[in-house]
Amino acid sequence: xxxxxxxxxxxxxxxxxxxxxxxxxxxxxxxxxxxxxxxxxxxxxxxxxxxxxxxxxxxxxxxxxxxxxxxxxxxxxxxxxxxxxxxxxxxxxxxxxxxxxxxxxxxxxxxxxxxxxxxxxxxxxxxxxxxxxxxxxxxxxxxxxxxxxxxxxxxxxxxxxxxxxxxxxxxxxxxxxxxxxxxxxxxxxxxxxxxxxxxxxxxxxxxxxxxxxxxxxxxxxxxxxxxxxxxxxxxxxxxxxxxxxxxxxxxxxxxxxxxxxxxxxxxxxxxxxxxxxxxxxxxxxxxxxx
Amino acid sequence: xxxxxxxxxxxxxxxxxxxxxxxxxxxxxxxxxxxxxxxxxxxxxxxxxxxxxxxxxxxxxxxxxxxxxxxxxxxxxxxxxxxxxxxxxxxxxxxxxxxxxxxxxxxxxxxxxxxxxxxxxxxxxxxxxxxxxxxxxxxxxxxxxxxxxxxxxxxxxxxxxxxxxxxxxxxxxxxxxxxxxxxxxxxxxxxxxxxxxxxxxxxxxxxxxxxxxxxxxxxxxxxxxxxxxxxxxxxxxxxxxxxxxxxxxxxxxxxxxxxxxxxxxxxxxxxxxxxxxxxxxxxxxxxxxxxxxxxxxxxxxxxxxxxxxxxxxxxxxxxxxx
Numbered sequence: 001x002x003x004x005x006x007x008x009x010x011x012x013x014x015x016x017x018x019x020x021x022x023x024x025x026x027x028x029x030x031x032x033x034x035x036x037x038x039x040x041x042x043x044x045x046x047x048x049x050x051x052x053x054x055x056x057x058x059x060x061x062x063x064x065x066x067x068x069x070x071x072x073x074x075x076x077x078x079x080x081x082x083x084x085x086x087x088x089x090x091x092x093x094x095x096x097x098x099x100x101x102x103x104x105x106x107x108x109x110x111x112x113x114x115x116x117x118x119x120x121x122x123x124x125x126x127x128x129x130x131x132x133x134x135x136x137x138x139x140x141x142x143x144x145x146x147x148x149x150x151x152x153x154x155x156x157x158x159x160x161x162x163x164x165x166x167x168x169x170x171x172x173x174x175x176x177x178x179x180x181x182x183x184x185x186x187x188x189x190x191x192x193x194x195x196x197x198x199x200x201x202x203x204x205x206x207x208x209x210x211x212x213x214x215x216x217x218x219x220x221x222x223x224x225x226x227x228x229x230x231x232x233x234x235x236x237x238x239x240x241x242x243x244x245x246x247x248x249x250x251x252x253x254x255x256x257x258x259x260x261x262x263x264x265x266x267x268x269x270x271x272x273x274x275x276x277x278x279x280x281x282x283x284x285x286x287x288x289x290x
Numbered sequence: 291x292x293x294x295x296x297x298x299x300x301x302x303x304x305x306x307x308x309x310x311x312x313x314x315x316x317x318x319x320x321x322x323x324x325x326x327x328x329x330x331x332x333x334x335x336x337x338x339x340x341x342x343x344x345x346x347x348x349x350x351x352x353x354x355x356x357x358x359x360x361x362x363x364x365x366x367x368x369x370x371x372x373x374x375x376x377x378x379x380x381x382x383x384x385x386x387x388x389x390x391x392x393x394x395x396x397x398x399x400x401x402x403x404x405x406x407x408x409x410x411x412x413x414x415x416x417x418x419x420x421x422x423x424x425x426x427x428x429x430x431x432x433x434x435x436x437x438x439x440x441x442x443x444x445x446x447x448x449x450x451x452x453x454x455x456x457x458x459x460x461x462x463x464x465x466x467x468x469x470x471x472x473x474x475x476x477x478x479x480x481x482x483x484x485x486x487x488x489x490x491x492x493x494x495x496x497x498x499x500x501x502x503x504x505x506x507x508x509x510x511x512x513x514x515x516x517x518x519x520x521x522x523x524x525x526x527x528x529x530x531x532x533x534x535x536x537x538x539x540x541x542x543x544x545x546x547x548x549x550x551x552x553x554x555x556x557x558x559x560x561x562x563x564x565x566x567x568x569x570x571x572x573x574x575x576x577x578x579x580x581x582x583x584x585x586x587x588x589x590x591x592x593x594x595x596x597x598x599x600x601x602x603x604x605x606x607x608x609x610x611x612x
Contacts (some may be wrong), residue, residue: 116351178350180392187387188350188380188407188458191373202397 020282027278033271038262041088048081052238061254066147071256073247082238083260089239090220090268097219098212100158105165106208112166113173123166131163132142139222143231150223150239153232157222161215168211172204206283213276217269224265240265292323295498296345296466301358303337303344310570314340314353317524319596322466322470327492327499329509331545332519333566338502339388341519342468345500346383347375380407384459386488390452394443396596400427401439404458411462411518426457430487449480453487460491466491468500473508485512486593506549510534518542521567521577522545526598538605540582576608584609 021027025045035119039286040047064071070079142156159260176182177200185195224241226232233239235246240261247257297537303315314337322328330338343349344366345360360367362383367375387393394403404426414422420439427435430453443451447586448598452472459467469488473481489512492499501512516533518526518541527537537543544562564581567573573580579589588608596604 133607153479172523179394180389184385184387184393184455184458185347185395186376186379187385189376189378189410191376192379194410198398199395203395205397 001047008220017282021278024278024281026274027282029134030274030276030278033267034275037087037091037268037271039092044081044088048078048084049176050078050081052082052085053075053077053236054081061250064256068115070260071254073243073254073257074250077236079243079256079260082243083240083264085238085269086240086243086261087264088141089150089233090224093150093223094216094220094268094272096154097158097161097223098216099112100154101162101215101219102165102208102212104158105162106201106204108162109166109169110173110200110204113170114177114192114196114200116174120170124170127148127163127166127170130160131167133160135160136222136225139226140229140231143226148231148234150227150237153223153226156226157219159225161218161222164215165208168207169204172207173200176200176203210276210280210283213279215273217272220265220268222274292326294321295324295363296320296322296500297359297361298341298345299359299361300340301344301360302356304348304354305340306352306354306355307570311354312569313572314569315344318358318434318519318522318524320352320517320524320527322498322500323443323494323515324465325498326514327489327501327514329501329503329516330519331503331506331516334505335566335569336519337522337569338504338519339470342470342500342502343385345468346379346385348379354529354549374482380459380464381411382464383466383468384462384464385572386452386455386459386469386472389475390448390455391475393455394445394451395488396447397492398442399439400441400454402447403443404439404454404461407458407462422461423457423537426461426584427454430454430457430491431483432457448476451482452480456484456487456491458607460495460497463495463497464477465496465498466500467497468502470502470503472501474501474503474505481508488512506534506546518545521572522569523577523606525578525607526605527596528605532600532603538599538603538610539578539607540584540610541578576606 021258054077056072058076059072060074060076062068062072064174065284068078068080070083073079108123108127112120138160139156142159146152146155182195182199185199222246223232224239227239227247230245233242234243243261244258247261251258298318298320301315301318305312305314314457318341332338332340340349340353345362347367347390355368358368367378370378394400401420401423404497405416405423408414408419408422409416423438424435427439432438432450432453447453472488473484476484485508488499491497501508503509513530515527515529517524518533518539520541524532526537526542533542534546537546548562549562562581567577567580575591576582576589576594579585582589586609590606594608595605596606598604599610
């Protein structure tokens with residue numbers, strides 16, 4: 001499996017594709033923005049001037065300055081440090097949500113597309129049902145049952161938004177399953193399981209990668225929204241949504257408490273969207289082989 | 291008398307469609323002997339591929355096998371479970387398909403794919419499977435096999451893909467190789483090479499070959515015995531010399547008349563009048579009677595069975611002509 005994925009990645013990163021990607025300026029901007037976020041998240045311990053939970057009552061709600069780049073919040077915590085540590089949480093949560101979503105959605109899509117018939121009808125019905133729910137409401141309901149906390153938010157967001165994966169993988173599987181190399185795979189005696197794993201799944205990876213880059217921002221937005229509403233990360237976690245929520249009371253007096261976390265949420269979501277759009281076009285077989 | 295490797299009895303394969311059942315293979319009996327090359331010939335849509343793909347049960351999901359038995363080495367393939375059949379496919383029965391361009395997995399390296407059957411059937415470690423895949427690739431005439439085995443299928447030409455397919459399918463040394471129009475999608479110069487390769491491998495591994503084609507040149511080149519199919523029925527079976535020298539069924543005669551090389555003068559190319567019938571409602575009696583020059587009233591009502599006219603030469607016609 002790992003070998004397969006690494007093969008796929010090698011194939012994707014071959015010169016031709018990468019060169020094509022470089023011609024998409026928006027995609028390159030997205031990649032640079034994302035790299036910046038990842039860099040901040042990885043090196044937060046070294047870059048951040050203060051710890052994210054270091055309270056300093058003597059310097060509350062200070063405006064941005066050389067000492068406090070993004071100002072301080074109502075407890076005198078350094079907003080810059082908190083935003084940087086927040087990148088760690090946002091990216092980790094985004095990645096985790098997408099992994100759980102793909103973990104639910106991809107196998108279901110494979111099964112639906114491969115077996116068709118009743119299996120397909122059943123899985124598609126559930127997918128449509130999930131899709132029809134307003135996601136934030138359903139996620140709220142789930143978090144209410146599970147209790148607040150970042151892990152529960154990840155579960156809740158993933159449970160309400162795996163449907164696109166099933167649809168995309170199902171559609172792609174349907175188009176692959178009737179191809180001759182699948183019959184050839186049967187002809188050499190491959191079992192259904194290994195046909196799904198070794199023949200269909202690798203061929204569905206490009207749309208899955210694109211979908212992942214496009215769903216990470218919404219995953220981040222949902223989790224920050226839940227944190228904003230008080231269901232997600234609990235203080236003093238430097239979650240961007242939570243920071244927005246805490247800064248809300250001081251929005252006129254100290255707008256920097258909200259502006260910077262908000263800006264970083266936007267930039268992160270934007271970076272993934274730009275990247276995803278470019279990837280979608282680069283991985284489009286019509287452009288690649290046409 | 292050679293030993294029978296494959297014996298098909300009363301096989302009926304229908305396709306379920308919105309407009310009704312397409313009777314693609316209707317009550318076909320066929321025996322294939324060990325070590326021979328048997329050729330199925332007929333027009334497009336007469337059920338040759340369906341008959342061949344029914345043997346390893348590789349039919350599309352809307353196909354229904356309504357009756358019959360397919361005895362392969364004294365096992366009825368139609369009675370096996372899916373997992374038992376998976377063991378036989380690739381190990382004992384292999385299939386080479388018509389279109390090499392789409393028969394290989396585009397995201398796996400050629401070497402891995404050629405070695406795959408060994409891993410699937412004999413639990414060969416990947417390292418060894420790759421080594422034997424490279425050997426196999428060099429056997430089928432891929433230049434620089436250890437380098438090319440690392441390529442993905444899109445880097446291969448059609449002929450090389452078909453060679454790789456053949457390498458993959460013969461890597462377990464199966465006893466029956468079904469080749470479903472293996473050269474139709476290739477250009478003429480490559481066709482001969484691929485056919486020669488199949489014939490060489492057949493001798494080398496002692497394969498039995500079931501070849502499907504609509505090309506009489508290939509039949510003459512490759513085969514020991516021929517089965518002629520028309521509209522889901524086997525209408526004539528015989529050894530290749532009998533079929534060419536003294537075809538009995540009017541349809542076989544017509545087909546041979548159509549071969550361009552046999553044209554004696556510059557007259558118009560001969561053709562069989564009419565078109566193959568719909569297989570949803572095939573004509574009653576002999577299915578060929580609407581197009582047959584010799585049809586009598588008996589042909590419209592009574593279906594002819596295969597009768598042995600001379601040794602090993604069978605025909606399904608009421609008034610076959612010598």
